Amino acid sequence: MDEQGCYGRDIEGDASEKGIQLSKADAAAIGKEIRRPMWSYHILAGYVLIGLYLIRMGITFIQGIAFKNPFLKQTPPKDKFKSWLYIIFYVLFATSLFTGFMVVNGPKEAKEIMEAIHVKSLYYMLSFIVLHIGGVLLADIGGEPGIVSKMIRGDFNIKHQDVAQGPDPND
Numbered sequence: 091m092d093e094q095g096c097y098g099r100d101i102e103g104d105a106s107e108k109g110i111q112l113s114k115a116d117a118a119a120i121g122k123e124i125r126r127p128m129w130s131y132h133i134l135a136g137y138v139l140i141g142l143y144l145i146r147m148g149i150t151f152i153q154g155i156a157f158k159n160p161f162l163k164q165t166p167p168k169d170k171f172k173s174w175l176y177i178i179f180y181v182l183f184a185t186s187l188f189t190g191f192m193v194v195n196g197p198k199e200a201k202e203i204m205e206a207i208h209v210k211s212l213y214y215m216l217s218f219i220v221l222h223i224g225g226v227l228l229a230d231i232g233g234e235p236g237i238v239s240k241m242i243r244g245d246f247n248i249k250h251q252d253v254a255q256g257p258d259p260n261d
Contacts, residue, residue: 136190143187172225179218186211 101117112120150156158165160173189208193201230237 133190133194136187136194140187140191143183175218175221182211182214182218186215 101112101120105112105117155176157173157176158169160170160177165173186208189204189211192204193208196204226237226241
């Protein structure tokens, strides 16, 4: 992307084909104005995701995590792998939310690095989405038939000894 914005040249070229003369700066300004509503929705979605993430972390803290504890020796390797993927996902997702928040609300000095990290988060988010969908579909046709139906219905019977627990309320 150039200093004028990625739409500056396209708008300028389209306008000149129609006999309208626009400078690169004017074309870039028009392109940025066209994209403004998209970024407003992006920021709003970010705030909603921060709220949902905080609710999820609160529920996890109160009820315990909803996947097997990867630190227990008796946890099978396949379940440890899935659990570590969830942990990595939550850490990277928190990073995406934090960097997006800092781009909008943080100090100007940090904006460039936060934006660079935030933009890169798209790649690992897409990777996790593909891994998750692929894993769920493999489980559904393999060792856990009906898992998709159970997800839709919310019909999970999680044994408490299989999950890592939150803080002990008796402490």
